[in-house]
Amino acid sequence: MTGIVEHRHLFIGGTPAAPATDAVLDVVSPHTEEIIGRVPHAAPADVDRAVAAARTAFDSGGWPGLPPEERIAVVTRIKDAIAARHEEFARLISAQNGSPYSWSVLGQALGAVMVWDCAISVARGFPCEERRAGAFGPLLVRHEPVGVVAAVVPWNVPQFTAATKLAPALLAGCSVILKPSPETPLDAYLLAEIAAEAGLPEGVLSVLPAGRETGEYLVGHPGVDKVAFTGSVAAGKRVMEVAARNLTRVTLELGGKSAAIVLPDADLDAAVAGIVPSAWMNNGQACVAQTRVLAPRTHYAELAERLAAAATELTVGDPLDPATAVGPLVTRRQRDRSLEYIALGREEGAKVLAGGGRPADREKGWYVEPTLFGDVDNAMRIAREEIFGPVVCLLPYEDEEEAVAIADDSDYGLSGSVWTGDVERGLEVARRVRTGTYCVNTFSLDMMGPFGGYKSSGLGREFGPEGFAEYLEHKTIHLPAG
Numbered sequence: 001m002t003g004i005v006e007h008r009h010l011f012i013g014g015t016p017a018a019p020a021t022d023a024v025l026d027v028v029s030p031h032t033e034e035i036i037g038r039v040p041h042a043a044p045a046d047v048d049r050a051v052a053a054a055r056t057a058f059d060s061g062g063w064p065g066l067p068p069e070e071r072i073a074v075v076t077r078i079k080d081a082i083a084a085r086h087e088e089f090a091r092l093i094s095a096q097n098g099s100p101y102s103w104s105v106l107g108q109a110l111g112a113v114m115v116w117d118c119a120i121s122v123a124r125g126f127p128c129e130e131r132r133a134g135a136f137g138p139l140l141v142r143h144e145p146v147g148v149v150a151a152v153v154p155w156n157v158p159q160f161t162a163a164t165k166l167a168p169a170l171l172a173g174c175s176v177i178l179k180p181s182p183e184t185p186l187d188a189y190l191l192a193e194i195a196a197e198a199g200l201p202e203g204v205l206s207v208l209p210a211g212r213e214t215g216e217y218l219v220g221h222p223g224v225d226k227v228a229f230t231g232s233v234a235a236g237k238r239v240m241e242v243a244a245r246n247l248t249r250v251t252l253e254l255g256g257k258s259a260a261i262v263l264p265d266a267d268l269d270a271a272v273a274g275i276v277p278s279a280w281m282n283n284g285q286a287c288v289a290q291t292r293v294l295a296p297r298t299h300y301a302e303l304a305e306r307l308a309a310a311a312t313e314l315t316v317g318d319p320l321d322p323a324t325a326v327g328p329l330v331t332r333r334q335r336d337r338s339l340e341y342i343a344l345g346r347e348e349g350a351k352v353l354a355g356g357g358r359p360a361d362r363e364k365g366w367y368v369e370p371t372l373f374g375d376v377d378n379a380m381r382i383a384r385e386e387i388f389g390p391v392v393c394l395l396p397y398e399d400e401e402e403a404v405a406i407a408d409d410s411d412y413g414l415s416g417s418v419w420t421g422d423v424e425r426g427l428e429v430a431r432r433v434r435t436g437t438y439c440v441n442t443f444s445l446d447m448m449g450p451f452g453g454y455k456s457s458g459l460g461r462e463f464g465p466e467g468f469a470e471y472l473e474h475k476t477i478h479l480p481a482g
Contacts, residue, residue: 005037010046011192013053013203020045025182025209030098030328030366031318037096039185042208044217047177050206051223054148054175057203064145064173068128072120075170077198079116082159082191086110089159089187094319096184097155098327098366099282101320107282112159115463118447119167122468137481143472145173146249147225150218152239154231155181155330156285156388162191164253164451164462165228170204172471174226177206179218183330185209222246226471229253230287232386233411233456240459251460251470253287253452255386256414259407260290260443261429263400264298265421268306270441274419276310278443280370283326284390285334287457288415290443292376292383293394294403300396304353304374307394311354311370316362326390328365335366338389342371345382345391351375353394378406386412400429407433413454417443436461 005027009016019040027037057063063071082089086109094104132139151165158180169176180188192207208214212235219227220242226249229239236252243250260275262268278290295303319327329335335358342356355369368390376383376393383393397403407416417439420426426440436453437445445451450466452458461467 004035005186007039007189010040010042010209011189011196011205011207012046012050013057014192014196014200014205015202017049019043025185025211027096027183027186028331029095030330031320031364033364033366037186039189039209041182042179042210042214044214046208047214047218047221050177050208051148051221053203053206054177055223057175057201058145058147061175061201061203063175063201063204066173068123068171071171071173072123074199075116075167076120078195078200079113079120081194081198082109082116083113085190085194086113089190091320092187092190093158093184094327096186097158097285097330098319100324100327102322102324103282108157108159111157112163115160115163115447116167118463119163119171119468121448122168122465123171126465126468134478136478138479140477140479142475142477143469144475146471146473147174148223149174149176149471150179150221150224150227151176152179152215152219152227152229152231153181155183156282158184159187159191161230161253162188164230164467166205168468169228169471170200172468174471175204177208177218177224179215180207180209182209182211216242219243219248220245224248226250228470236458251462252458253462254414254456254458255412256287256289256453256457257292257384257386257410257412258288258290258415258417258435259292259294259410259433260416261294261403261407261418262296262299262303263403263418263420263425263429264296265425266419267421268299268303271419272303272306272310274417274441274443276307276314278417279392280311280314280326280390283329284338284392285330285388287386288437288445290415290417291387291392292407293392294397294406295394296403297396297398300394304394307392308353308372311372311392314370316359316367316369326370328367329389330366332366334389335368338368338387338391341382341385341387341389341391342368345373345376345380348380348382349375350380350382350393355390378409384410404429404432411456414457
């Protein structure tokens with residue numbers, strides 16, 4: 001990027017609108033530490049206008065009442081436009097949050113396109129009404145849009161998480177207010193422009209970049225029917241607390257501390273090749289990252305050596321350089337947090353096998369070396385708390401029972417994987433670990449299946465029919481017998 005990208009307006013109801021105040025958000029490059037963008041900071045008064053527009057669009061506008069195929073046509077145009085401009089999205093996101101460009105193309109931009117595409121497929125096959133045989137007579141079960149949705153998304157995968165909420169909400173017939181993170185608002189403007197050009201009706205989508213205070217005002221607004229949130233556990237608890245005042249429905253996709261279990265019969269070459277990109281993905285700033293690697297004691301030394309060598313070989317550098325595998329963390333705060341955890345790991349008695357500090361050749365930028373800790377006990381804070389940086393823990397185990405117990409001994413339950421020479425054995429492990437998503441000899445997210453967490457990793461599901469249903473109310477109509 002060259003120069004400063006500056007927007008002077010908000011999108012309220014799909015139309016550029018002057019903000020209520022002069023407050024602005026500066027977007028800072030995590031690579032250069034220089035300002036690269038500036039947008040208005042939405043205020044509560046802007047939220048009021050956006051909610052009013054969304055309520056009008058839902059309560060008396062035509063969007064909810066359109067035949068599903070007409071909404072699908074508009075959403076398909078949005079998806080196609082994002083696909084056509086995916087490299088622009090990828091560059092913009094990498095410049096804001098430090099994601100390696102090669103990963104941004106696949107995970108940030110094309111991943112978002114896949115979310116839109118899969119949601120369209122689900123919507124095509126999802127019935128608006130179903131007839132059932134009831135206990136006292138025939139029933140008609142209707143699936144109706146939930147209403148006005150507040151979609152609050154984080155900075156680590158802004159377009160991907162926006163798609164997980166906007167795609168099903170719009171397809172269901174809801175109107176949406178999107179609040180992007182203050183660290184990454186620029187790509188949301190591109191999305192808003194695309195949505196308007198695709199023919200989304202007035203009032204159906206607003207985009208309000210803002211910080212925590214305005215976000216809390218939005219979540220607690222009585223005109224909002226549902227909140228869809230992705231972020232930290234602490235923030236999720238606060239969202240739930242505020243939304244509960246109005247009994248507003250919520251879905252929460254929160255944190256993770258996922259375990260990759262390597263069984264003794266695993267192909268170690270294949271296991272390392274699969275674990276490394278899933279452990280240090282997006283600079284470690286991913287809720288599904290496999291940040292605990294569980295190794296059998298019989299293979300511990302060999303696996304430690306292989307993982308340490310792989311971590312050391314990861315190219316650290318400018319996120320917009322296609323050769324970069326690990327870029328800077330999104331903010332100085334996140335960089336310092338990772339360094340504090342690295343210091344804590346040393347104090348707790350864990351051994352640094354790779355990395356362990358700031359790269360010597362990076363005078364500027366919020367960089368942390370890809371770090372691997374060995375000799376980690378699951379009671380250590382580095383093994384229990386979500387660091388959200390490029391820090392991975394290697395833990396030994398004695399047998400399969402202990403491996404499953406360690407994997408489950410966590411406040412989180414979002415993702416996980418098992419690596420084995422016997423797929424059926426891996427499937428048995430997958431059935432036992434209490435986590436929302438699990439992989440056998442691979443790591444992936446499939447947007448046709450439900451995604452979400454057990455325990456502190458969240459409430460509700462995204463993706464698939466289960467995720468689509470989160471944006472619907474379900475009405476039973478009793479019909480006369482005969």
